Amino acid sequence: MAKVLRVGVAGAGVFGGYHTNKYKQAADVDFVGIYDLEKSRAEAAAAPHGVKAFGGDELADFLAAIDTVTIATPAFAHAAVALKALEAGVHVYSEKPLAITTEDGEAMVDRAKAKGLILACGHQERAVFEAMGLYDVPERPLLLEAVRNGTASTRNLDVSVVLDLMIHDLDLALTLAGVEAGGLKTSAKYRTDEGYKAVGADEVKASVEFENGMRATFAASRMAEARERTMRIVYPSGEVVIDLLNRKFENTTPFNLNSDFAEADIAKDPLGTSVFRFLDTVRGVRQRPLCAGDEALKALRLALAIDADVAEDQES
Template identity: 30%
Template sequence: MKKLKVGVIGVGHLGKLHSKMFQSIENCELIGIYDSNNETAKSVAQEFQTAVFNNLDDLLKSTEAVSIAATTSAHFQLALKAFEFNNHVFIEKPITATIEEAEELVRISNERKLNLQVGHIERFNPGLLALEHYITNPMFIQSDRLAQFNPRGTDVAVVLDLMIHDIDIILSFIKSPVKSIEANGVEVVSDHIDIANARIQFENGAVANVTASRISQKKMRKMRIFQKDTYLSLDFVTGVSEVYRLLPIDSPVTNGSISFGEIGIGQKKKRLLYEQPETKEINALQYELQLFVNSVLNKTKPVVSGEDGLRALKVADAIIGKINESKMVMQ
């Protein structure tokens, strides 16, 4: 079996998890790790019994692909270096700190035919995967992503730290250009936006109302999706999905479904059915890294491509811009 030679760049909290996951994936081989903090690198390398590289070039000479789990500000230069050595790249979200950097990485990856996958891990949440075949044409989406304060991630606005997960998911559902954005937000405990709300309107009439906070008392990560005759609810923390559907009155009540009776009058009567789709036991990080390895070995496009990461970054950047505009008006 062909095994992809993989390295990990940046072995803080996320990079350490990447190292662990790569060792559990059969069709790849963890060649080694690199971190600007040599002591951290040595500790992680010892834990996972892999090589530590003191020089990034030496790692890139030995690998075919790398995952970049360093700070966002370092993403661009590290990915550029990886591309120089013809390495495929998995890069944690957000793809880069600026739109210009992201556009350059997408351009180079396409020119060199190198895979670029962005780590929008919530795409692989078991609850979301269970809803895939129910989602057809969302017209309204409400998402709330609230977290307790953690200093990690406060080097960027909450829009780039947390909200971008939901932005990416929403853009993957609604196949229409963004028409307009309204947004508000405030800094509370850091130098960047800690709470934000955005209303995104699409050209096809769909609307998404997105809220993110990193100073909440309790963790909450929920999304509600409304489309014709269907209401979908997803809890990203528990992985539980719920589906309410209006179906023709003579529709059978299948195993696993609960009928709440009839709704409507005369010919418009429909049957309301409720169900909880079955979710599979999936480690989201392991699954997305496995798909990255598979895409490189099979020479296929990544599930969450560089273009996807760029599109989410553009919307996030526009939201931050609108928040900054509203602050100037208030002043």
């Protein structure tokens, strides 16, 4: 019999709702409750599920009642909640980005290791690449081109478009390259609407060279006219062009990728795949979650390097 895990969600917003639904579907869990800084939000989110609401200064009580937690707060609060959870002996699944500073990300990874706890991060699109078979390709890419555009929104404005959107593609590129990034060059644009307030750039293009010679270009926008999520991966033997929104691809390589990947269970529900693998890792059924904290830290470092380069260009 699988161990029943006491689980909770920190953050009563949209993403907290997504994770709440996954925990309600999960087997062998006792979904204890939802925490939010504003208890009224926690109460509104918890009531439909018949679980307890925790708010404000009740974080310690919330953590004492659970074994595992999803952190779906605004990004700036990920590290503060995660570090308290880890100190309390609670396994952590943090939505992306892992943190908003390298120091906080490193502290999370170090504390999880010191406590012998699982730290996972929500880079769920890895499940799509796994379903396609891209991680089984025996060649390393020579070139990668990624575009991730979104229309104007009031969500996630506490971070730049790099930490909000581009970081997905940075993580995927790092998994394909198998090494960390070296040099980079960036350009950026900002929304200028009256009353609009956001942290960082709203549209960024970055050229990155990885330590093994792979080159990549990344474009991300949260002020585009239409959504677009595409990736072109060039191998020595051909290329793969992926439409992530419409779940299809073109393949000129000799490698037998799964053209029906969109029908695979792990790709139909990548968030569920990520959450359930996290739970399995906590139970000891798996060695690692879909994206472990140390892997998410690499994507965070690259994202912050891009943000820093953008900021430097703005100042010069």
